[in-house]
Amino acid sequence: MGINGYGTIGKRVADAVAAQPDMTVVGVAKTRPNYEATVAVESGYDLYAAIPERADQFGEAGLETAGTVEELIEASDIVVDATPSGVGADNKSLYEAADTPALFQGGEDDALVDVSFNARSNYEAAADADSVRVVSCNTTGLSRLIAPLREAFGIERVRATLVRRGGDPAQSDRGPINDILPDPKTLPSHHGPDVKTIFPDLSIDTLGLKVPATLMHMHSLNVTLESAPDVETVRDALADEDRLALLGEDLDITGTADVKEYAMDMGRPRGDFWENAIWDESITVKGRELYLFQAIHQESDVVPENIDAIRAVLEAEDKATSMARTNEALGLSD
Numbered sequence: 001m002g003i004n005g006y007g008t009i010g011k012r013v014a015d016a017v018a019a020q021p022d023m024t025v026v027g028v029a030k031t032r033p034n035y036e037a038t039v040a041v042e043s044g045y046d047l048y049a050a051i052p053e054r055a056d057q058f059g060e061a062g063l064e065t066a067g068t069v070e071e072l073i074e075a076s077d078i079v080v081d082a083t084p085s086g087v088g089a090d091n092k093s094l095y096e097a098a099d100t101p102a103l104f105q106g107g108e109d110d111a112l113v114d115v116s117f118n119a120r121s122n123y124e125a126a127a128d129a130d131s132v133r134v135v136s137c138n139t140t141g142l143s144r145l146i147a148p149l150r151e152a153f154g155i156e157r158v159r160a161t162l163v164r165r166g167g168d169p170a171q172s173d174r175g176p177i178n179d180i181l182p183d184p185k186t187l188p189s190h191h192g193p194d195v196k197t198i199f200p201d202l203s204i205d206t207l208g209l210k211v212p213a214t215l216m217h218m219h220s221l222n223v224t225l226e227s228a229p230d231v232e233t234v235r236d237a238l239a240d241e242d243r244l245a246l247l248g249e250d251l252d253i254t255g256t257a258d259v260k261e262y263a264m265d266m267g268r269p270r271g272d273f274w275e276n277a278i279w280d281e282s283i284t285v286k287g288r289e290l291y292l293f294q295a296i297h298q299e300s301d302v303v304p305e306n307i308d309a310i311r312a313v314l315e316a317e318d319k320a321t322s323m324a325r326t327n328e329a330l331g332l333s334d
C-alpha cells in the first residue's frame with residue numbers, strides 16, 4: 001500500500017497497514033519535511049516527495065527520499081489518499097494515470113468515487129472499484145450503529161444531533177474556543193445526506209453544533225424502530241458488534257475525556273478509540289423509540305475502515321474475515 005498524505009489519518013492508516021499480516025507499506029508521501037516525516041523514517045517507512053518542487057527540502061533536512069509520489073503510486077497495489085479535503089480530488093488523475101485503485105477520505109465528495117464505504121454496511125460494494133471513499137468519522141459512527149439496528153429491528157427514522165469537536169488536538173488554528181456554534185446554520189445538516197450515501201433509502205435528519213473541545217464528537221440519537229424490542233434485546237444486538245463498545249456503568253466513564261484516558265490506559269496507540277463509544281446507561285427504549293449517546297474518536301474510527309476497504313477493493317477477503325483480521329491486528333475489542 002502507498003499512503004499519500006501523512007497527517008492525522010494518513011499516519012494512523014500507515015501504522016494500521018503495517019500491523020496487518022497480509023499488507024506491506026510501500027511508502028508514504030509527504031509535502032515537506034517536519035516531525036511527522038522524521039518519525040515516518042524512524043518507523044521504517046520509505047518517504048516519497050508529494051510535490052516535485054519541494055523534493056530537495058527533504059535532503060536538506062537530512063531525510064532521504066525513495067522517489068516521487070508518482071513512483072509510489074506506480075509501485076503500490078492500491079493507494080490510500082489521506083490529503084486534506086479537496087486535495088484528494090486534485091490527486092485523482094495521478095491514480096488514474098497509473099491505473100492504481102485509490103481510497104479517498106470523508107472530506108471528498110461522494111460524486112468523486114465509484115463507492116462510498118463502511119465495512120459493516122456495504123463491504124461488498126467496493127469489490128474491484130477504481131475509487132472508494134471511506135466516509136467521514138461521523139458518517140462511519142452513524143453507519144456502524146444503523147446497520148445492525150436495521151437488520152434486527154427495522155428503522156423508520158433516525159434523528160441525530162452531532163456535537164462536533166472544534167478541531168483535532170493539534171489543530172491550534174481551529175475553534176471555537178469560547179462559543180457554541182450552530183454549524184452548519186441550516187437544518188437539517190449535510191451529515192444526514194452523507195449517511196444516505198451508505199443507506200440510500202434511510203430516513204434520517206441530522207443537526208450539527210461545534211463546541212470548544214478537541215477529543216471526540218458526541219452524538220445524541222433518537223431512532224424510531226419498526227418494531228418495539230425490549231431494551232435488553234437492543235443492548236444484546238449492539239454488544240454483538242465488535243466496533244461498538246458499550247461502556248458499562250462499572251467503568252464510571254463520565255465523558256469523552258475519560259474515554260480517551262481509558263484508551264491510553266489500555267495502551268492504545270496515540271490513545272486511539274477505534275470503536276463507537278456508547279454509554280450503556282443511555283440506551284433507552286420507549287415503545288419503538290430508541291435513545292442513546294455515543295462518542296466518536298474522529299482521528300481513528302475510520303482507520304479500521306480504510307484497512308477493510310483495501311481488502312474489499314482488492315477482493316482479498318470476505319467481509320467477516322477482513323473485519324476480524326483488522327480488529328485482531330489492531331487490538332480492537334481487547
Ligand code: NAD
Binds near residue numbers: 009051135302
Ligand atoms: P491533515 O491535515 O491532518 O493531514 C493531511 C496531510 O496531507 C498533511 O500532512 C498535509 O501536509 C498533506 N498534504 C497536503 N497536500 C498534499 C498533497 N498534495 N499531497 C500529499 N500530501 C498532502 O488532515 P486529516 O485530518 O488527516 O484529513 C485527511 C482526510 O481525512 C480529509 O478528507 C478529512 O476530511 C478526512 N477525515 C479527517 C478526520 C479528522 O478528524 N481528522 C476524520 C475522518 C476523516
